[in-house]
Every structure is written in structure tokens, then in C-alpha cells.
Amino acid sequence: MPHRVRSGSAATERGSFAVLEAQPGHGVCERRPALLVPGYTGSKEDFLPILEPLAAAGRTVAAMDQRGQYQSPQAADRGGYAPDELAGDVLGMADTLSAGAAGQDADGIHLVGHSMGGLVARQAALLKPDRFLSLTLIGSGPGAIGGDRAVILREILAVLDPHEGKDSDDRVELTAIVGRIWREQMEPQARAEGTDEPIIAFLRERTLRTCPISLIAMARLLLDCPDRTEELAALSRPAGRSRAVTLPVMVIYGENDDAWPPAIQDRMARRLGAERACIPGAAHSPAIEAPDTTARALTTFWNAAERRRRAPHAPATPPPASPGSPDSPA
Numbered sequence: 393m394p395h396r397v398r399s400g401s402a403a404t405e406r407g408s409f410a411v412l413e414a415q416p417g418h419g420v421c422e423r424r425p426a427l428l429v430p431g432y433t434g435s436k437e438d439f440l441p442i443l444e445p446l447a448a449a450g451r452t453v454a455a456m457d458q459r460g461q462y463q464s465p466q467a468a469d470r471g472g473y474a475p476d477e478l479a480g481d482v483l484g485m486a487d488t489l490s491a492g493a494a495g496q497d498a499d500g501i502h503l504v505g506h507s508m509g510g511l512v513a514r515q516a517a518l519l520k521p522d523r524f525l526s527l528t529l530i531g532s533g534p535g536a537i538g539g540d541r542a543v544i545l546r547e548i549l550a551v552l553d554p555h556e557g558k559d560s561d562d563r564v565e566l567t568a569i570v571g572r573i574w575r576e577q578m579e580p581q582a583r584a585e586g587t588d589e590p591i592i593a594f595l596r597e598r599t600l601r602t603c604p605i606s607l608i609a610m611a612r613l614l615l616d617c618p619d620r621t622e623e624l625a626a627l628s629r630p631a632g633r634s635r636a637v638t639l640p641v642m643v644i645y646g647e648n649d650d651a652w653p654p655a656i657q658d659r660m661a662r663r664l665g666a667e668r669a670c671i672p673g674a675a676h677s678p679a680i681e682a683p684d685t686t687a688r689a690l691t692t693f694w695n696a697a698e699r700r701r702r703a704p705h706a707p708a709t710p711p712p713a714s715p716g717s718p719d720s721p722a
Contacts, residue, residue, distance in 0.1 A: 394444040402454065404484030410463035411485075412436045413454045414447035423451035424501055424525055424698055425489045426690075429482060430455065431507025431531070432610050435462035435598055438506060441683035442690070449691045452493065456485055458512065460606030462598045470557065473609035475617075479515035486516070486523045500525040500701075502694045507531050507651060507676065508610055511617050514624055521627045521639050526697040528642040528690060531676045533652030534660040535619035541651050545611045553608045566604035574599050625664045640697045641666035644689060646674030646681060667693060 393399065396417055401408045415421065426446065428439045436455035446453040457464035459481050460473060467473055482503070489501050503524045505513025510532025517527045537545070549556075551573070552566055574596060582592050627639040643661035645654050647670050654670060661668040669689040674681040 394440070396447060397440070397443050402456070402485060402488050404481070404488045406481050406484035407459075407465055409459070409465075409481065409485060410436065410457040411454045412440065412443060413452065414443035415452055416447050416450050421450060421452050421493060423449060423695070425452040425454065425493050426502035426504060426694065427482070427485055427489055428453070428455040429458065429503070429505040429509035429513050430461065431505075431509045432614060433599070433602065433607070434506065434509070435602075437462075437594070437598075438677065439679050442679045442687040445684065445687040446690060449695070451694075452489065454485070454489060456482075458482075458509070458606075460603035460610075462601050466603040466606070470561065470605055470609050473606050473613075475512065475515050475613060476519070478512045479519055482512060482516040483520055483523060490523070502526045502528070502690075502697070504528040504530060504690065505532060506679065508614050511613060514620060517627065517639060518620065518623055524639060525701055526640045526642065526694060527624075528644060528693065529657075529660075530644045530678060530686075531646065531649055531651060531657075532643075533656055534621045534663075536617050537614045537651060539650075539653075542615060545615055549608065549611055549615075552604060557608075561605050561608075563603075563605060566608075567600070570602075570604050570607070571600055621660055621663050628664055628666065640693070640700065642669065642689075642693045643667070644669045644671065644678060644686065646671045646676060646678050648673075648675040651676045 394414070397412055397414045399412055402411045428436070430436060430438045435457050439455040443453050443455060458478060460466045467477070471477070486501050486503065490499060500523055503513050503517060503526070505511070505528070507530070510529040513527060514529065517524055536542075551569060578599065579592065579596065582595060624641065628641045629638070641664050643657055643664070643666050645652075645657040647654060649657065658668060658670070671678040671682045671685050671689075674686075678686045
């Protein structure tokens with residue numbers, strides 16, 4: 393655990409959620425806070441390498457476990473994992489973070505979603521765009537996932553949900569099935585890949601504490617999610633004669649991403665008119681694989697969004713290309 397990162401829980405109007413939170417090392421939080429939302433089978437720890445450098449720029453940064461993930465409470469049934477419910481949880485967290493920074497100049501927070509967390513973050517931004525100063529999608533696509541990842545998800549559903557929800561969910565039985573998958577497949581694979589034992593121990597605990605019903609519902613979200621890029625683009629485009637951007641959006645992806653291919657994410661960014669950053673050497677998790685570059689791209693984007701919010705009538709100028717983006721000479 394980095395020195396300036398603490399583990400705890402955040403109380404919201406929708407219940408408490410497990411968080412990792414980082415604060416600046418010195419002085420007050422002079423910039424608006426940020427909330428980071430993890431993806432499928434993930435948790436707040438997926439952002440651990442970037443929390444401290446992000447907070448060093450002068451803001452509170454919190455990563456959450458979504459409902460049913462690792463240390464956050466589980467939903468009563470599948471309905472609690474519907475897209476609008478998950479987005480509602482993010483909105484509740486956003487309100488809590490924003491209230492804690494009420495003394496600053498502007499309202500709202502910066503929102504980041506990784507992979508499936510990007511789909512949930514987008515849903516939250518579409519529901520309540522005024523709650524956010526910016527939206528960043530990391531390793532996330534315009535809609536349903538395809539390719540090898542989709543094949544794996546269908547294999548998971550064939551084991552956990554063979555009757556497609558027609559039978560009631562037995563949480564105890566499903567947990568036992570997940571445990572067996574961990575012992576027979578995931579743990580041996582992690583060891584074969586040379587994963588350190590402390591990391592294997594963490595992955596075991598996270599896997600066994602994650603709600604198996606959430607794995608079913610979130611897998612179906614990844615396979616069935618519609619493309620809502622044009623709806624999001626309508627929020628990020630200047631309205632009327634105003635050149636002010638309503639909701640600045642950034643798309644970050646690794647050059648070797650094996651979930652949504654980089655070309656698809658780049659095309660989505662262009663449809664959104666969003667800033668883009670292709671992270672050299674990274675795959676599907678730039679926050680882990682290239683934390684310094686990822687943190688630098690986020691901080692630059694957030695600071696620019698706050699400057700635009702403070703001067704909403706200033707003429708808009710195209711932002712410089714982010715390091716590693718298709719528009720960058722790097």
C-alpha cells in the first residue's frame with residue numbers, strides 16, 4: 393500500500409462502498425476530486441499504482457469496488473446489478489466525493505472507468521452529466537465486447553448460468569463453482585505465468601469474495617451492451633454557437649489491448665471528438681502496465697477540464713495531443 397493511500401469505506405445514499413483513497417502529500421486539495429471505477433472481475437486495487445501520483449497534483453482520488461466486487465456489499469439479486477443500478481452507485485459515490493470538496497471553486501468530479509467500468513461510468517454520465525467535470529474511458533469500448541474475450545464470457549455463463557436466469561440463483565452453490573474454477577484453472581495458470589505468491593493470495597481472496605451473481609450480470613452487460621457513443625457525443629459537443637465543451641471526454645488505451653481492439657477505441661474517440669492517448673507498451677490495464685504515463689495523461693486532461701470550467705466563455709482551442717496518442721509525434 394503506497395504511503396499516502398488509505399483503505400476504507402465511503403458512505404453514500406445508496407449504502408457504503410469499499411474504497412482506496414489518496415490525498416496530496418502536502419497542503420490542501422486545491423483541485424476537484426476524481427473517482428475511478430474498475431472493470432469485470434476487478435476491484436479498486438487495479439488502480440493502486442496511479443493513486444498516489446494522481447493525488448500529488450492536488451486532489452483527492454478514490455477508487456471504488458462496485459457493488460458485488462471484492463469488499464463492497466452484494467446486491468440482493470440480479471436486478472441490483474442492472475446498468476442503471478450500477479450507475480446509480482457511481483452517482484452516489486460522486487455526490488459523496490463532491491460534498492467532501494464543497495469548499496472548492498466548482499461542483500462535480502472527474503470520472504474514470506476501466507473496461508466494463510467504462511460502460512458503467514458512461515451510463516452514469518448519460519444519466520446525470522452535470523455531476524461530472526470530465527469522463528475518461530480506459531480500455532473500454534463503444535458497446536458489446538467481441539473476440540476472444542466474448543468467447544471466455546460465454547464459457548463463464550455456460551457454467552454459472554446455463555439456464556439464462558430461468559432458475560433462481562443459489563448464491564452458495566455459485567460461490568462453490570467459482571471456488572472450483574479458481575482451484576482448477578485460475579490458480580494453476582497464475583503460477584504457470586510466474587505470478588508472485590502474495591499476488592496470487594490477493595487474487596484468490598478477491599475472486600472468492602466477489603459475488604458470483606454479479607459475475608453473471610456483468611458478463612451479460614459486456615456481451616449485450618448497446619453502442620451509446622452518439623448519445624455521449626451529444627454531451628461532449630459544443631451546443632449552438634458556444635464553443636465550450638459540455639462534458640470533456642478522454643479515451644485511453646494500451647497499444648496492445650486485447651479486449652476492445654485499439655482501432656475500435658480510436659474510432660470511438662473520434663466519434664466522440666474526445667482526446668485520445670495510446671499508451672506504448674501497455675495492453676488492457678494501462679494503470680498497472682504503464683502507471684506513470686497513464687497518471688500524467690489523466691492529470692493533464694483533468695487540469696485542462698477545470699480551467700475550461702472556470703472560464704466557460706473562453707474560445708476553445710484544440711488540446712495538445714497526449715503522449716502516445718495517434719496525433720502525437722512520439
